Amino acid sequence: MTKYVINKAFSSSVQRTDRVLEVGEAFGIGLSDRQFVIYDNLEIEVRPGDVVYITGQSGSGKSLLLRELQAAMKADGLNVRNIDEVELKEEPLVDQVGTNMTEALQTLSKAGINDAYLVIRTPSELSDGQRYRLRLAKLIESNAEVWVADEFGAVLDRVTAKVVAFNMQKLARQLGKTLIVATTHTDLDEELGPNLVITKRFHDRVDIRASESDAGLCPICGEEKQ
Numbered sequence: 144m145t146k147y148v149i150n151k152a153f154s155s156s157v158q159r160t161d162r163v164l165e166v167g168e169a170f171g172i173g174l175s176d177r178q179f180v181i182y183d184n185l186e187i188e189v190r191p192g193d194v195v196y197i198t199g200q201s202g203s204g205k206s207l208l209l210r211e212l213q214a215a216m217k218a219d220g221l222n223v224r225n226i227d228e229v230e231l232k233e234e235p236l237v238d239q240v241g242t243n244m245t246e247a248l249q250t251l252s253k254a255g256i257n258d259a260y261l262v263i264r265t266p267s268e269l270s271d272g273q274r275y276r277l278r279l280a281k282l283i284e285s286n287a288e289v290w291v292a293d294e295f296g297a298v299l300d301r302v303t304a305k306v307v308a309f310n311m312q313k314l315a316r317q318l319g320k321t322l323i324v325a326t327t328h329t330d331l332d333e334e335l336g337p338n339l340v341i342t343k344r345f346h347d348r349v350d351i352r353a354s355e356s357d358a359g360l361c362p363i364c365g366e367e368k369q
Contacts, residue, residue, distance in 0.1 A: 224287030
C-alpha cells in the first residue's frame, strides 16, 4: 500500500480598477489577495489493484484531486494512462485494438461494443458514447498499471454507464490494474465495488471511506463482480 499526500491551494486577486474599488467600498467587500486551500495534507492510501471512486458536485475539486493523485503516482514511477489522453485513429474499430480479429472483438466487447455493424465503422461515425467506449477498449489494451478516467461515463446513458463501470472494474481486478474514476454521479457504487470512495465537498472538506470489495452480481447484467 502506498500513501499519497495531496496539498493544493490557489491564490485569488481582483483587478483594482476605480469602479472595482467603488464596489468594494459601497458593499463592504474585501479586495485583498486571498489564498484558498483546496487540499491540506490529504492522505490517500492506494494498493495495487484497488478501485478508487471519486465523487463530488461539479466545481468541488474532484478533477483537481484526480490530476494531483495521477501526478503523484507518476512521480512514484507508476505507468499511468488517462482515458482523456487516448487517441483515436480514423479507421475501423476492429483495426484499432488487438493483434487479430478475435482479440479485437474480445477487447471491444469488454468495453461494451458488441455490435458487428459498429466494429466496422470509424470513430467519426460514432456517437460520443460509442467513442468513449472505444477509448475504454484502447485503455484496456495499454500496458498502464493505473487506469484513470475523469467524468467517468458522463456521455453515456445511466444503464450503459453502469454496465461499462462493472466491466471495467472486473477486468481491472482480473489484470491487477488500479482503476481511478471521478464523476459527479453517485450511482456507480454497486457496479464499481470500490475499495476507496472519496467524496469531495466544497472548500477543503473531503470524506474518505475505505472498504473491502466483495464479490457480487452486477444489478444490470447479472454477472459476478470477480
